[in-house]
Amino acid sequence: MNLPPLHTPRWLRNGNIETLYAKTLQQPPPAYRRELLPDSTGQTLTAYDFIDSPNPDAPLVVLFHGLEGSSRSHYAVALMQAVQAKGWHGVVAHFRSCGGVPNTAPVFYHSGDSPEIGFMLATLAERYPRIYAAGVSLGGNALAKYLGEQGRSAIPQAAAVVSAPVDLTAAGARFDHGLTRLLYTRYFLDSLLPKARATGFHADLLNRCKTLGDFDDAFTAPLHGFADRHDYYRRASSKPLLPHITVPTLLLNAVNDPFLPSIALPNTAQVSPQVTLLQPTCGGHCAFVSGRGRGSLDWMPQTVLSYFEQNA
Structure with missing residues (x-):
């Protein structure tokens, strides 16, 4: 597999700093064409933001975003710009309540x-x-879980799973302590809590949430049929399903990702032969800044699209 090397600037080799810095390299989003389409429950609409190719026969690259992400997230903009430059179709498929579309379904994401x-x-x-x-x-964990569950019935011709917390128990523990809790918890809760309160589900418990683990215990787990957050993390993790993936899949994780300890990263014995592990030393979480000077966000899109081309 011939994939471009990652050249992280020497001054940017701390996982937290790179994760936060990547957002400063945000480019203006492309001119998306939005469609509102029903979700799987049929009780709410979700946003699909498309990039249309002049070639109707070009492939489609669909992106599933991260927690409280959207088509305007820095990684989504970078990937969709690269898709557009290649002349392919692209779409960012939003989960319920994301992309500015209210959720009217009885479940969340x-x-x-x-x-x-x-x-x-x-x-x-x-x-x-x-x-x-x-x-x-x-979105990467959910996609990897889908690929493992579906095996040969999976729809994509190839897939890329980027910065996914494939071991949710390990990621959950990381988020409940130290710098990861300090730097990121409030950012996510400030977005999640108003949406969750709007459902009217466990409003009293939501008011007491201090960590993402609290949120998952009070809201995510009980709303979706899990006993508690520990049951949710165990059953929702994609790592046990990685040996069952039959679609060519790139699994890209930085060793210094602050959201997932490196000890939890899968090795070749824990994935199927169709899974290519790419675990650069640096990259942070959804960052992968590369190049000279201020750097750019080009490496991840180039790597993902190159992988797709090589598995066409």
Whole structure:
């Protein structure tokens, strides 16, 4: 497999600093064409932001975003700009409540919602005969779980799973302590809590949430049929399903990702032969800044699209 090397600037080799710095390299989003389409429950609409190729026969790259992400997230913009430059179709498929579209369904979205991934891919497969799928962070774990569950029935011709917390128990423990809790918890809770309160589900418990683990115990787990957050993390993690993936899949994780301890990263014995592990020393979480000077976000899109081309 011939993939471009990652050249992280020497001054940017701390996982937290790189994760936060990557957002300063944000480019303006492309001119998306938005469609609002039903989710799998049929009780709410979700946003699909498309990039249309002038070539109707070009493949489609679908991106599943991370926790509280959207088509305007820095990694989504970088990937969709690269898709557009290549002349392919692209779409960012938003989970319920994301992308500025209110959720009216009785459920939310979560790291293990592989049925929703399957529904979105089936919706897109009605229009596009050739689909490549990329998932980042939460969306990456859900995509990997879908690929492992579906095996040869999976829709994408190839896939890329980027910065995914494939071991949610390990990621959950990381988020409950230290710098990861200090730097990121409030950012996510400030976005999640108003949406969760709007459902009216466990409003009293939500008011007491101090960590993402608290949120998962109070909201995510009980709303979606899990006993508690520990049951949710165990059953929603994609790592046990990685040996069952039959679609060519790039699994990209930085060793210094602050969201997942390196000891939890899978090795070659824990994945199928169809999974290519790429674990650069640096990259942070959804960052992968490369190049000279201030650097750029080009490496991840170039790597993902090169992988897709080599597995066409």
